[in-house]
Amino acid sequence: MSDFIAELPPSVTRIDGLDGGDALRVDGTRSSGVVQLHGAHVTSFVPVGGEEMLWMSPLAKAGASAIRGGVPVCFPWFGSGVSGEMKPSHGPARVVPWRLVEADDDAETVRLHFELSHADVAGAPGGDRWPEGLVAHYVVTFGEALALELGAVNEGSVDVTVEAALHTYLRVADVRQVAVEGAEGSSVLDQLTGRTHTQDGAVVFDGEVDSIVHLEDAPLRLVSRDDAARSLLTLTREGSGDVVVWNPHIEKVSAMGDVPDDAWPGFVCLETANVRDNAVTLAPGTSRTMRATYVPGE
Numbered sequence: 351m352s353d354f355i356a357e358l359p360p361s362v363t364r365i366d367g368l369d370g371g372d373a374l375r376v377d378g379t380r381s382s383g384v385v386q387l388h389g390a391h392v393t394s395f396v397p398v399g400g401e402e403m404l405w406m407s408p409l410a411k412a413g414a415s416a417i418r419g420g421v422p423v424c425f426p427w428f429g430s431g432v433s434g435e436m437k438p439s440h441g442p443a444r445v446v447p448w449r450l451v452e453a454d455d456d457a458e459t460v461r462l463h464f465e466l467s468h469a470d471v472a473g474a475p476g477g478d479r480w481p482e483g484l485v486a487h488y489v490v491t492f493g494e495a496l497a498l499e500l501g502a503v504n505e506g507s508v509d510v511t512v513e514a515a516l517h518t519y520l521r522v523a524d525v526r527q528v529a530v531e532g533a534e535g536s537s538v539l540d541q542l543t544g545r546t547h548t549q550d551g552a553v554v555f556d557g558e559v560d561s562i563v564h565l566e567d568a569p570l571r572l573v574s575r576d577d578a579a580r581s582l583l584t585l586t587r588e589g590s591g592d593v594v595v596w597n598p599h600i601e602k603v604s605a606m607g608d609v610p611d612d613a614w615p616g617f618v619c620l621e622t623a624n625v626r627d628n629a630v631t632l633a634p635g636t637s638r639t640m641r642a643t644y645v646p647g648e
């Protein structure tokens with residue numbers, strides 16, 4: 351188990367993860383959860399006294415493919431990238447084990463710091479397209495909220511351009527009964543049509559939704575459509591120019607081998623991102639960090 355730091359704080363335990371991988375179980379004073387080493391993938395977040403916040407597919411696998419559900423880390427490209435020809439989809443970061451370089455806790459939070467560099471993705475699908483000096487730092491903090499911080503550092507000698515998305519699958523009772531508030535008036539690239547429009551009202555899920563919403567750092571609220579005054583969750587962001595909103599709905603899900611046909615109403619993806627026009631170019635010696643904080647029920 352050489353990938354682990356020698357000592358974990360009492361609130362963190364090594365457990366068997368998905369498909370024979372390693373995972374870390376977190377039992378903090380404010381929340382508990384699980385992070386797989388494969389993809390540094392958060393697969394559970396449960397606030398004390400509350401319910402599971404993340405959706406996981408019962409068919410999820412952690413092999414050469416990404417884990418379906420939880421929080422896949424899409425990096426250093428999103429989908430097929432700015433060029434439209436990158437593989438695998440959403441980059442190699444979500445299909446390789448990350449290194450845990452630090453773990454600590456205090457009275458309120460438990461913090462896990464993962465790292466991924468060129469050497470870690472060598473031999474993995476798309477690993478040859480990972481720029482040589484690029485290092486990713488990912489800090490997952492379990493507190494009353496789930497706080498995610500993805501940093502990209504260019505330790506090389508040439509410019510590096512990266513895209514990033516924290517592809518969070520949020521568990522909902524029925525996606526048709528929820529709405530996303532906070533994006534009103536934003537410019538939206540509809541990935542289904544390739545067209546851009548201005549968001550009119552809250553985002554709802556009466557059919558397939560696959561949108562890149564250009565919205566810098568503003569908070570978003572997931573609400574019940576019956577009672578918009580009742581927040582199911584609030585997402586706050588820093589350093590992010592986009593939010594990707596996605597649900598495959600009934601037709602697309604039938605082509606997805608790792609999601610049961612009837613499971614699509616149970617989740618919505620709200621992805622804190624910097625993609626396409628907001629891809630970040632890092633000069634040698636510079637870095638950029640993107641933060642997403644999910645506060646259930648506020």
Ligand SMILES: O=P(O)(O)OC[C@H]1O[C@@H](O)[C@H](O)[C@@H](O)[C@@H]1O
Binds near residue numbers: 439561596
């Ligand atoms: O099946 P994947 O690679 O996990 O991607 C799922 C979805 O991820 C979303 O972020 C994209 O906007 C969608 O276009 C894509 O279908």
